[in-house]
Amino acid sequence: MRTSSSNENTSGAMELEEGCEFSDRQKTVVSVLSSKEPPTLWQDITGTIKEKVNNSNGKSKSFSLSKNVSSTLRGIFPILKWGASYNLAMFKSDFMAGLTLASLGIPQSIGYAGLAKLDPQYGLYTSVVPPLIYAIMGSSREIAVGPVAVVSLLLSSMTQKVVDPTIDPISYRNLIFTATFFAGLFQAGFGIFRLGFFIDFLSHAALVGFMGGAAIVIGLQQLKGLLGITHFTNNTDVVSVMKAVWEAIHQPLRPYNFVLGCSFLIFILVYRFISKRNKKVFWLAAIAPLISVVISTLVVFLTRADKHGVKIIKHVQGGVNRNSVADLQFNGPFVAEAAKIGLIVAVIALTEAIAVGRSFASINGYYIDGNKEMLAIGFMNIAGSLSSCYVATGSFSRTAVNYSAGCKTTVSNIVMAFTVFISLLLLTKLLYYTPTAILASIILSALPGLIDVGEACSLWKVDKLDFLTCMGAFFGVLFGSVEIGLLVAVAISFTKIILNSIWPRIEILGNIPGADIYCSKRQYPIAVDIPGLLIIRIDSSMLCFVNSSFIRERVMRWVDEKLEASVEESEFKLKAVVIDMSNVMNIDTSGIAALEVIHKNLASEGLQMKIVNPGWQVIHKMKLAKFVDCIGEKFFLTVGEAVEVFLAPVTVTVEK
Known part of the structure; x- marks a missing residue:
């Protein structure tokens, strides 16, 4: 009866939401959509440079010039x-x-x-x-x-x-x-x-293979x-x-x-x-x-x-x-x-x-x-x-x-x-x-x-692509040259990154019974569906031109499968799709276009689209692209909140 009531009154839920009966809900929407403008790329770069030069951790205003100079010198010269x-006992140890x-x-x-x-x-x-x-x-x-x-x-x-x-x-x-x-x-x-990330392009696995070769x-x-x-x-x-x-x-x-x-x-x-x-x-x-x-x-x-x-x-x-x-x-x-x-x-x-x-x-x-x-x-x-x-x-x-x-x-x-x-x-x-x-x-x-043979064996057990990187560097150095070994290792590492970007992990989430927790159904078989709701999580730090088509196709395929499965069971008919974007830190125009296509396709099927916790840069770009105006105030801080609002008409119906 609870599920039936929920599905029959989904439109009522929207009316209640639009009628501002959920004051806490409105505060959530305002907090998501009214966040201040995130720092630009140039501001991020200049900020890290200032932090490095000043070595003040944001407290330079309270520092005198002499203290600031002293702090900078101590940062540059740890001695x-x-x-x-330093004492004589330490010197004796260092001398020997x-x-x-x-x-x-x-x-x-x-x-x-x-x-x-x-x-x-x-x-x-x-x-x-x-x-x-x-x-x-x-x-x-x-x-x-x-x-x-x-x-x-x-x-x-x-x-x-x-x-x-x-x-x-x-x-x-x-x-x-x-x-x-x-x-x-x-x-x-x-x-x-602060460009230390450049050395990270030579991964641990690549270094193991390179050193061995x-x-x-x-x-x-x-x-x-x-x-x-x-x-x-x-x-x-x-x-x-x-x-x-x-x-x-x-x-x-x-x-x-x-x-x-x-x-x-x-x-x-x-x-x-x-x-x-x-x-x-x-x-x-x-x-x-x-x-x-x-x-x-x-x-x-x-x-x-x-x-x-x-x-x-x-x-x-x-x-x-x-x-x-x-x-x-x-x-x-x-x-x-x-x-x-x-x-x-x-x-x-x-x-x-x-x-x-x-x-x-x-x-x-x-x-x-x-x-x-x-x-x-x-x-x-x-x-x-x-x-x-x-x-x-x-x-x-x-x-x-x-x-x-x-x-x-x-x-x-x-x-x-x-x-x-x-x-x-x-x-x-x-x-x-x-x-x-x-x-x-x-x-x-x-x-x-x-x-390090033991480490190579460990790479094989833990991550096959890391082992491939290791062997690429090893045989590249051994049968080519040192430069070829490095290039092969970096090429394999970049290929790994590109493959993970092109085909990111996307999961269907379910509720853990007895808890307000939503986890991957593949990882946790005990997780159960919310009737009338499809919850999808995008496990990629960026939704961009590289992976937007893959994500769009995967989401719509799952929607179609869900719709086909619910044709004969009208009480379990799909009513809304929740997209958890907690892991998405940035987005480009291709990513926004993919979301627009998903929204249009869902709207044509009479389905709602709800977005959970998009990153700072993501929500900012969505507002600039007018995507927020397109879907309305369907933004939530957590998956649990989105589900609660979806099921809210049940409580209202029972009280009446």
């Missing part, structure tokens, strides 16, 4: 915040962590410089200036800054396509410095204008040093590398390189295994590379193994970082290429640094601001490009050592930088007899941490 409470960090960083920096096809000293330079800049501007306490394997490979693989380092090493080096300057410029720009390519390239090969391919794909190795093994080999390299690789891995089993001796893994360099250099020097085919580093230029301002090339033919390389490297470096920083920040229970990190990393790379450094970023392996060594603040980076600086002044001549096979073994020992 001013914690520096006041910095020395431990240097013992790992010095041999790694030399090896990564070779990976970037630069002379060894440039890797050491990159471990001096960028860590000092980051120490005063960075917000992460644990992150350790310096050259890393993936960025070194990325730089060399792209730059050598423009300038061959074997033919013109000076132009190649200058192009690296210029690309580093552009990388820093982009990174700082991302931080200043890059690790294998890096490992294969180390066969050059491990086997003592003189001539090797500049290509980074696995086919070219394996072909070069195959050709090399058919030539006279130098077995001492292989024996030396493999021996110390096993030595480093054993020390690492012991450190993982016993956390108290974590420092064994940190100093193992340095011990390997020292012992192998002594062996080669004492036995004169370089006379018997063992390849050595030879000359390493010592001294302080030299000024490289004059080396930057902004007027040459390769400026556009340098900017492109800088942009790609900037995104990869930021992604790795922020991922590392946030991982360790979460362990210690604090949060780092991604935009401030971008600013710090950007300025350290700009300063680095002016002082003979190439792109630096946060290293996961060195950060893990820094954390395990008990660092308290970024002072550990300062200690590490000064230790490397002293080594540049006093110890570079001792590296003359260091075998290149040892550098290869040090790089190889760091690669297993980049290949």
